[in-house]
Amino acid sequence: MVNMSGQTSSAGQRIVLHADMDCFYAAVEMHDRPEIAGKPVIVGADPLGGAGRGVVSTCSYEARVFGVKSAMPIGQAYRLCPDAVYLRPDMAKYAAVSAEIMGIFKSTGCRVQQVSIDEAFIDASPVGSFAAARDLAVRLKQEIRDRVGITCSFGVAPSKIVAKIASDYQKPDGLTVVTPEEVPAFLAPLSVRKIPGIGGKTGAQLEALGITTIGELATCDIQRLVGAFGRSAGLLREAALGHDESEVVERDGVKSISKETTFAHDTDDPDEVAATMELLVTEVARALADEALYFKTVTVRVRYTGFVSKTKAKSLLHYHNDEAAIRSSAGELLRELWDGKPIRRLGLRLSGFRKQDAGQQTLF
Ligand code: TTP
Ligand code: MG
Secondary structure, X not given: OOOOOOOOOOOOOOOEEEEEEOOHHHHHHHHHOHHXXXXXXXXXXXXXXXXOOOEEEEEOHHHHOOOOOOOOEHHHHHHHOOOOEEEOOOHHHHXXXXXXXXXXXXXXXXXXXXXXXXXEEEEOHHHOOHHHHHHHHHHHHHHHHHHOOOOEEEEEEOOHHHHHHHHOOOOOOOXXXXXXXXXXXXXXXXXXXXXXXXOHHHHHHHHHOOOOEHHHXXXXXXXXXXXXXXXXXXXXXXXXXXXXXXOOOOOOOOOEEEEEEEEEEEEOOHHHHHHHHHHHHHHHHHHHHHHOOEEEEEEEEEEEOOOOEEEEEEEEEEEEOOHHHHHHXXXXXXXXXXXXXXXXXXXXXXXXXXXXXXXXXXXX
């Protein structure tokens, strides 16, 4: 469909698309059940009338009006919006929808880098111009609407970092094109927190220096940044300028997903260890969902005070992709592994991946 001979357009410029589905899990559910479309829909843990534990995975834009958002405790969401439609996540369904969307992106012939379950970069340099790249984004949005029944937002820009900021600029159902000449003016008024990877902590540190917008970050005295952030100062400045040379890369399959936590003080408190394991379970489950994978093997690693580590793994009979399967295996392994002595570090790892579970494999 497009000329793939080079990675840059005829004018030698890079053109990157970033696509991000709008309220992805909730959008899939609203498409499947027209009767809840247009309502506040919250996908996540069971609210149990306000007493539920666990968090919000995502919610529809109608629920966001009430202040509900991803990662909020479900009980808090329930207090904000008790009348919402509450649904448990159906990861197998979202993984299948994600695969269909990525297939649509790949059918362009452009290079595609999936970055999470609902997000991808597309190298549109071969289409030759920002106008043609905009048309491509319009077509892809329409195809996703027709074939999958949900909306998404696109950013089109000369680099991955600016494309990602642009896709977030007019959510939902947005399309924001930023040409190379427009980059400085586009970025300048935005909050530094719009830069991917600047979390609450860095955001607060910058604000303490009086730097709240990306424009201020782009022009402030670099020595002030070095004083506060050391070696990361240069990276922050580059991000503020929208400089990002990283390529859109199609990745090989992920081999494992692991998360670890080091305790502030070595601990033998079973409640603290269990709570930390629960956090790790949530984190690896999230990463697994982002990759739209099924796992077969769970590994727990405990490092005791004084560097002695113990590791134990367990392979399940079938492939799974649900948090409950991770939780029960991790709990079992921890019980078998931990002798009650103080722990310094706790780790959880998933491996043995496959794109689908065995039940979804075709006969051939
Ligand atoms: P996002 O793209 O961050 O969020 P979203 O698609 O729901 O909403 P937006 O319109 O703002 O893009 O995440 C994609 C999916 O990942 C989301 O639908 C649910 C899941 N998710 C979690 O399970 N927990 C989280 O904390 C976040 C942020 C997302
Ligand atoms: Mg999204």
